[in-house]
Amino acid sequence: MAVLFAPQFRLQSVLLAHRAPPFDTPRGVDVPQWNHAVGLVETGSVSGVILELTPCAELSGVKPGMSTAQAMARCNALQLVSSSEPCEASLAQKLLAFAGTLSPKIETQARNRYLLDVGGLAVHDWQGWAEQSIQRLDREHGISAVLGVAPRSGLAWCAARRAFPVKVIEHPELFIESLSFAELEIPDSLQQQLADWGIRTLGELLRLPKQAALERLGPEAAPLWELARDTRECVMHLEAFPESLELEMDLESRVETLEPILFIINRMLEQLASRMRLRHRVATDMQLQLRLENAVVYERHFSLPSPSRDEAVLRRVLETHLETLNFEAAIVGVRLKLQDAPPIHQQLTLFERPLRDPNRFGETLARLHSLTGENRVGVPRRAASHRPDLFNLQDPCKVFSTKAERDLATPEDDTLKRNTLRGIPLRRFRPAMRAQVSLSGHRPAFLHAATITGPVLECAGPYRLSGNWWEVDAWRIEEWDVELGGSAPGLYRLVCEHGEAKTWTLEGCYDAEEWRGNR
């Protein structure tokens, strides 16, 4: 069992709130910090009694229980802060969320004290595990806490009180032997009686006959024997974590820049990721909703190429998209919802792997989309139409990660398709170039376009195409392959579209020394 305990809890909650953005600190105001002399008083208290102190204040001679006047007399630089219920609730929530990343079985014994069942963890070095956990709590949340690990819950609490910042009890008998009654939560009268008997430690008490000692000390002393000897399994009142993977936050102040939003989303992802870890689930989709000041709601759905519960991966996907956004109004609310699923277990082929890192590839595609614009990146596929230059762009993540038709096609099929390809690959002018064409005997003889002018030396055609004849947007075109001379010699494709009037366009180039298309 382990006990996670945050000393100076109320004072820490207020100091953390001062540090965390988007707290706006006016200029010139000295923000109270843990390494300053700071004392906590009750909010609305008339007498102003010091409740908790930073170590710096204690070194100056200030003690809890002193009045503010006494405290200021001992330490001129003492800063006083008021307790705050919302700050304490927020810190308790963070501690609980962090405890959830250590063990799924948690009992909240107090706002600043959590009992964890760590028996199921396959940890070989409890000291290292405890130290890393406390360092992570400090690094990620700025919370100072201690962790005690022991075979039984009662001993774990005693270990936490002695922890600096961690204490692992591997030999309970030796630890119990040295436990003093001041460290145990026993009534003062009992403590005084034991002191009168000359008994200072729990080990000395346990050497007395239990029955005789209990008769003299009373039932208040029974817990001391239970602490030392009781091997019964303790019953925990487990904390119930919410099932849904959805978090919503109304911002206290309007946000116009990206950094505060990313900070809030980061915090949300940490909580949601820890919930997924507890349930051994991964996220397959994300839904982000931003509420703006002008009552507009921006919503965006993200489909992950590879399901993951890694906060860094989820954060990068959201960050890449948020960098491209530009709103007219400030943001006043954020909502993040994850769709979860069991993790995928699949054996990849030994010699071929479609994508090494699908999530990274998804990010790269998102960056390409923001660079080139929408509908300009994808796997090209011909549209089901005879109309030229019609195609669809498919999502590469989906195409590359599924076993597509390409893998099922036999080599003979591919050879057959290749044998039907004819000619030099065309390079299209997008958009097509308008041209004026002079005809000679219904065949193009001279062409004049924006950047290409010259006589038609040879031509082949017309190759007639038409479609949608049963609809309003019916189309009919004639394609010509021409060889031009003049200033831009080369092989080109010329198209005549039959509509209300005949329009000639240069569609593309097969071969030329120099590109003459749109630049």
Added chain:
Amino acid sequence: MNAVLEEKHPPFPRSLSCSEEQSAQGKASSVLADLRSILVARFPESRTPSFEANHPAKETGDAAHSHGRPLLPTGIKKWDACVGGLRLKEVTEVFGTLGNTGLVMDRLLEATMKAGWLGAWVDAGDAMEVEDWDESALQRIVWVRCTDPMMALKATDLLLRDGNLSWVTLDLQSASPAALRRISAQYWHRFHRLVENCGNSLIVLTPMPMVEGAKVRVAGRRRLNFSSIHLSRRELCDTKSVDVFVRGRFLKSIPEGDDAPHPTVGAGPDIVRMTA
């Protein structure tokens, strides 16, 4: 350290901590890599070019000039004879007229499709005609439609850094000479470092030689005429002529023809003119 769970809350499944998950994944990856190496050593015939892309092989036979870099035979006989094929971790420049470079790309697309490689085509002028390429080959590429060469260079940088794709083609054929002259040498130096670090291949299609430091340059020299438009692609690819330049070395000239022996490294400055 056991606890009896209270009935009112259902038990949570046991989950591994983050460090345990990472170490388990790392162990699994290393075991899989060892298994692959053992299987490759025992069954060398099962190695495919796609495997070669992920696991660089030693030099063999025709790949004597590969210097240990993975290779993909392109199907252009003399290119493969000269340097073994398309080389990973290198920048290859293909220059010439629009038609010639397009036909070279057609062979490369076929080769990469058969090898199972995934790639990207960064189109600086948004000029690719989807109908004129093999559909199966197109299913293995990401087409990036850019509007100018600078955008295309940035897109190429992103794709090379990504590392998921085996090859990237930067098509600068549809860029004006003025725009091409504005491309500074630092881009090419950066791409050289990227392909070396990321292990992929960059093919640059240009109207004239301009890629500084390109290890291999392939030049399409034959002027295509009007009748070429109506030949089959297979016929067309067999009759075009290609020159291959390898940086730092020249190859002895050899007579044209399919029966010509493979070229050997010589001291002369002659350039091999090969007919594929």
